[in-house]
Amino acid sequence: MNLDPLQIGGKTLSSRFFIGTGLFPNPYIQMNAIKASGAEVLTFAIRRVNLEATEDDSILQHLDNEDYIYLPNTSGAQTAEEAVRIARLARASGLSNWIKVEISANERTLLPDSIETLKATEILVKEGFIVLPYTSDDPIICKRLEEAGAAAVMPGAAPIxxxxxxxxxxxxGLIVEEAGVPIIVDAGLGCASDVVQAMELGVAGVLMNTPVAKAQDPVMMAHAMRLAIEAGRLSYLSGRITKKRYASASSGLEAYISK
Known part of the structure; x- marks a missing residue:
């Protein structure tokens, strides 16, 4: 997979697995799952981080001396203004200039507010952030986010x-066909077969937290998801056979008939 790198925001990634850091039973399992995933990009809610002392934060202190790209997210924001303010605080604290814009106004579904997400993306791109917005699986809004300068666009497969x-x-599939930036599926996946399906549709990568952290064995599941991403990507690049209505004998039916 190192021969098929992913480029986002000036960074070249060998892994297409973006993993969240929340919900794990304890820091030991968290770190072992992250290592098993092979992920290079870690995401976490900024509201869960102590921005006044990030080096002592309970989430980040376990990642010392590790070469990860931090993708803080604006989870909890309900408007573009809130998301922009959170992003600015994160950058000012020295966390990262990468930001996952996540804005939802409905606490029951947590579906993204596409209008507010687009507003926040436009503002943050102009301020020099590497913006990866989480949005709905609407091909139109995904294209608008790309046009606004998003470094990658992250449509959800299902509610978070x-x-x-x-x-x-x-x-x-339509979103991938129209995209000029990487498409990362974010939210709603549950198992390895879901991941393979996403990768076979041509997406550039997958962001997950709950299906790994809440698995009965998070470390094993992280490894399974890693393999699923690689298998799905290789399958997509290989080019699947065309679907047919009727059978086609691989050994050649004509040879049997002639006998």
Whole structure:
């Protein structure tokens, strides 16, 4: 997979797995799952981090001396203004100039507010952030976010934490076809087969937290998801056979008939 790198925001990544750091039973399992995932990009909610002393923060202190790219997110924001303010605080604290814009106004579904997300993306791009917005699986809004300067666009497969898998593969396929930036599936996946399906649709990568952290064995699941990403990507690059209505004998039916 090192021969098929992913480039985002001037960074070249060998892993297409973006992993969240929340919900794990304890820091030991968290770190072992992260290592098993092979992920280079870690995301976490800024509201869970002590911005006044990031080196002592309970989340970040376990990542010392590790070469990760931090992707703080604006989870909890309900407006573009809130998201922009959170992003500025994160950068000012020295965390990162990468930001995952995450804005949702409905606490029941946590579905992204596309209008506010677009507003925040436009502002933050102008301020020099590497913006990766989490959005709905709407091909139009994904294209608008790309045009606004997003370094990558992250449509959800299903509502956050549901594990429902890809509810609309048709839309995700359209998004990939139209995209000029990497498309990262974010939210709603539940198992390795969901991940393979996403990668076979041509997405550039996958962001996950709940399906790994809440698995009965998070470390094993992280490894499984890593392999699924690699298998799905290789399958996509290889080019699947065309679907047919009728059977086609691999050994050649004509040879049997002639006998």
């Amino acid at each position: 934490g549901t594990g429902l898998g890809i509810l609309n593969p048709y839309n995700l």
